[in-house]
Amino acid sequence: MDQSQAKKKKPGSEGIPANTVEKFKWPDPNEPPTEVEHNPxxxxxxxxxxxxxxxxxxxxxxxxxxxxxxxxxxxxxxxxxxxxxxxxxxxxxxxxxxxxxxxxxxxxxxxxxxxxxxxxxxxxxxxxxxxxxxxxxxxxxxxxxxxxxxxxxxxxxxxxxxxxxxxxxxxxxxxxxxxxxxxxxxxxxxxxxxxxxxxxxxQSWVIANIGADPNFGFLTPGCEKRILKEIKDKLWSDDKFRRFVDFALGAQGVAGSACDRVVIATQSLTVEFLGTMQDEDVAKKEVAVVQLRGKPISPIPETHTEWLAHIRRIIKSCRYNPHVRFDVVRVFKACTACKSEAHPTNTCPFLHIQHWYGPSxxxxxxxxxxxxxxxxxxxxxxxxxxxxxxxxxxxxxxxxxxxxxxxxxxxxxxxxxx
Structure with missing residues (x-):
């Protein structure tokens, strides 16, 4: 590596030996998530x-x-x-x-x-x-x-x-x-x-909405563990993501190896089934949707944005089967009623409160x-x-x-x- 290349690399982002990653004992991707009590x-x-x-x-x-x-x-x-x-x-x-x-x-x-x-x-x-x-x-x-x-x-x-x-x-x-x-x-x-x-x-804990054609039946209630396993497996094996997490958490003083830090960064991830809804950008197109949520990796906006970009990039490499990959969709940006990113307007909990003074x-x-x-x-x-x-x-x-x-x-x- 010449000096110009070395200068472009972030501190702590040096290559991690492949055998170190292969020998690391990765946890069960469906272990109960951590820090859920902090999810706003x-x-x-x-x-x-x-x-x-x-x-x-x-x-x-x-x-x-x-x-x-x-x-x-x-x-x-x-x-x-x-x-x-x-x-x-x-x-x-x-x-x-x-x-x-x-x-x-x-x-x-x-x-x-x-x-x-x-x-x-x-x-x-x-x-x-x-x-x-x-x-x-x-x-x-x-x-x-x-x-x-x-x-x-x-x-x-x-x-x-x-x-x-x-x-x-x-x-x-x-x-x-x-x-x-x-x-x-x-x-x-x-x-x-x-x-x-x-x-x-x-900070919002919403990371991405993941969609699929509802006719395939990939995204239905009960699919959450299967989807989360596929996402975590891909995140854990991605070199760029590992280097980014190693640097971001290392800068915050989080102890451990690069692989340890990746586990820590992804422990809070959850998948929530949202249902089937209309695509806002394509008329008459329906999409089955789950939502990936997790604790932001950093309070620094630029670092958080990079974190989201890495995960969304990797989601697009995940697959339901050899023929169909995951898709990051924008079926809704936020609930028009309460402005939450965690649900569409039709399922807004405020609009389903019984006998209140507000609207149904x-x-x-x-x-x-x-x-x-x-x-x-x-x-x-x-x-x-x-x-x-x-x-x-x-x-x-x-x-x-x-x-x-x-x-x-x-x-x-x-x-x-x-």
Whole structure:
């Protein structure tokens, strides 16, 4: 090897003797995964201790239950946002993201006064603070780098275009703790929102969606162990992947040989069966899909991106049989409702909560269709503001199941924790 070649190699990436790899005792690829408790996609809301300060007689009712954790990375939360707003978020660590269910250009067009309503909502929670912080609470709408306010929506992608969150500022410490702990507030069918931190350390555990023609029957419930074994066998035998992992984990001080580090890096991998769904890029094409998940190898974005690229490259060399290889597919990028990368919209757990104030899957899809039909000129008249849904029942927990925003007095349903 000449000097120019040597300079291009990363420290610690020297060739690993083949006999070292061959003699290494690789574990059973289907051993139980490690660190699953750290997988954010399996977490729930209210997972920490109950905050000491809770709402006191809030004026707007909202549904009380434990929800799946909302997992949206910092880059996705701030994507397409004006640089001034991004800078403001970076400089004020007390700001929180308020992400509506179904957030995107269409939602903000339907709810132009949402920031005013949300400011009042958070103030009216009456969470006790050490000082009078309620008057400081202000919720700001996102400012998009590209103004789409006058845009009609020709397709679903345009409806859910970023930026997604509103920005909650001026909240006291106790309100911030309660809001992020409770997480999701379902007020009505078109007013469900989740409060999350702008967390630059949060990383998705989703690695790739793997697809196959459903007619072959390769991907069905129960296929997970077979798929995971094929993937791990290929990862463990790949020289480039081994060198990359050896360098990445070595830089973090992880002890062991290159092979040891590869085992450590792949111990958290899991395969989840997602079902059969429509290919978003190819009309009328169905794809059976499983999803590969695992702990990110590094908090450094560039290293994490390289990790994903290596695994996706190797997945494409895996085979169901001698005639059909694995395929990395993009049948969906994220759930349009809760923005999770871990499931498509049709299986979103939020849209399947029974008897809550938010929408069912059927009503969510109907709203989506109305928006698209209206944009195409199929509806001559849009629904009047304040008349976007059913009235709901009078009184009790169902008093606010319509689409409008409703404020109630002391007799309405409120959050109450014993």
């Amino acid at each position: 996609h399996s977490h729930l809301s209210q997972r920490q201790d109950t905050p000491t300060s809770l709402p006191r007689d809030p004026k707007t009712p909202y549904f009380d239950t434990i929800y799946p954790r909302i997992v949206i990375t910092y880059n996705d939360l701030t994507a397409s946002m004006a640089e001034a707003q991004k800078e403001g978020i970076r400089n004020d660590k007390t700001t929180l993201a308020v992400v509506p269910l179904g957030a995107g250009s269409a939602w903000f067009k339907r709810n132009p006064e949402a920031h005013v309503q949300l400011t009042k909502f958070f103030r009216d929670l009456n969470v006790e603070e050490n000082a009078d912080a309620a008057s400081q609470i202000v919720v700001y709408p996102p400012e998009a780098r590209i103004d789409r306010s006058g845009q009609t929506f020709a397709n679903v992608k345009q409806m859910y275009a970023k930026p997604w969150p509103l920005i909650l500022t001026g909240a006291g410490e106790n309100l911030r703790k309660f809001a992020t702990w409770f997480q999701t507030f379902a007020v009505s069918e078109d007013m469900v929102f989740s409060v999350v931190e702008f967390d630059e350390t949060l 899957l059927e009503k969510y899809k109907a709203m989506e269709k109305r928006t698209l039909d209206s944009a195409k000129g199929n509806h001559e008249k849009s629904p009047a503001r304040g008349d976007r849904g059913g009235r709901g029942r009078r009184g009790g927990r169902g008093a606010n199941r319509g689409r409008g925003w409703q404020t109630v007095g002391r007799g309405g349903h409120v959050y109450n924790k014993d």
